[in-house]
Amino acid sequence: MPELPEVETVRTALEPVVTGQQIRSVRLTRGDLRWPLPERLDEILTGQIFGMPWRRGKYILLPLSGQQTLLIHLGMSGAIRIYDNCPDSFGKHDHFSVELANNNWFVFSDPRRFGHLDLLQSGNEAAHPLLAAMGVEPLSNAFSRTYLDEVLAGRKQPIKTALLDQRLIAGLGNIYVSEALFKAGISPRRQAGNVVGKRAQRLAPAIRNVLNAAIEQGGTSLRDHVQPGGEIGYFVQSLQVYGRGGEPCNSCSAPIKVIRQGGRSGFYCPNCQH
DNA sequence: CTCCTGACCTGAGTGC
DNA sequence: TGCACTCAGGTCAGGA
Numbered sequence: 001m002p003e004l005p006e007v008e009t010v011r012t013a014l015e016p017v018v019t020g021q022q023i024r025s026v027r028l029t030r031g032d033l034r035w036p037l038p039e040r041l042d043e044i045l046t047g048q049i050f051g052m053p054w055r056r057g058k059y060i061l062l063p064l065s066g067q068q069t070l071l072i073h074l075g076m077s078g079a080i081r082i083y084d085n086c087p088d089s090f091g092k093h094d095h096f097s098v099e100l101a102n103n104n105w106f107v108f109s110d111p112r113r114f115g116h117l118d119l120l121q122s123g124n125e126a127a128h129p130l131l132a133a134m135g136v137e138p139l140s141n142a143f144s145r146t147y148l149d150e151v152l153a154g155r156k157q158p159i160k161t162a163l164l165d166q167r168l169i170a171g172l173g174n175i176y177v178s179e180a181l182f183k184a185g186i187s188p189r190r191q192a193g194n195v196v197g198k199r200a201q202r203l204a205p206a207i208r209n210v211l212n213a214a215i216e217q218g219g220t221s222l223r224d225h226v227q228p229g230g231e232i233g234y235f236v237q238s239l240q241v242y243g244r245g246g247e248p249c250n251s252c253s254a255p256i257k258v259i260r261q262g263g264r265s266g267f268y269c270p271n272c273q274h
Numbered sequence: 275c276t277c278c279t280g281a282c283c284t285g286a287g288t289g290c
Numbered sequence: 291t292g293c294a295c296t297c298a299g300g301t302c303a304g305g306a
Contacts, residue, residue: 156276223298
């Protein structure tokens with residue numbers, strides 16, 4: 001489910017709820033999600049106080065008073081919901097729930113269990129195996145035409161596949177890659193190393209604009225994504241190509257094409273994107 | 275290194 | 291209704 005804008009939406013919603021709050025109790029229903037969870041995670045967390053949540057790529061990081069940081073990845077189907085009181089009941093896939101001293105709860109549910117929870121030493125985030133190789137944040141100043149030129153040079157894979165590689169750019173997923181390539185007028189099938197000149201010039205701003213617009217709208221709700229308060233994300237109304245196979249391009253009316261790359265569906269306008 | 279495939283899971287939708 | 295099959299917002303491990 002969640003790409004950078006959805007994760008950022010979750011982080012933003014968590015911030016005022018958890019920051020400075022002590023953990024009163026933790027409800028953990030299983031010892032593993034994608035991987036085994038830290039031993040005694042519930043006991044370790046109980047009593048600690050949350051700092052301000054931040055984000056790296058598609059990961060949410062929640063600093064704790066005890067010098068550790070809780071790392072959360074939502075996988076494909078993960079969602080976090082915030083409640084102002086103890087939920088009446090817990091769903092089958094509500095694997096991890098936290099009760100705060102202000103009586104609020106947040107509940108992490110993840111039907112497919114591709115998500116993950118881990119603990120790391122605060123300050124050593126960059127050394128964590130899941131974060132160590134991660135590329136630049138596309139909304140940071142380090143992300144530029146120059147950076148893209150550097151990491152794309154010589155790559156033979158399709159540009160779409162390269163943009164999905166978290167080691168190059170952190171946080172892009174299937175929706176926003178398709179949307180950004182449409183905005184930049186670049187075919188997803190073009191070799192990454194052949195994205196040069198005007199195309200290269202358009203790509204970084206296109207990525208940035210698409211992400212910022214999606215964050216503003218609370219992300220894209222297709223199936224699973226809801227904001228922690230229960231609101232859906234409205235960027236779904238702004239999608240130009242993703243999920244619109246066969247429908248007319250909003251710009252030229254040609255039918256949107258569906259392709260398969262790296263085992264994943266992609267969408268593009270064969271007339272507007274080259 | 276780079277690139278590609280399969281694997282991990284559940285649930286929703288489709289077609290017979 | 292039921293069953294078989296496909297697909298889904300991610301990404302890691304393993305092999306060529």
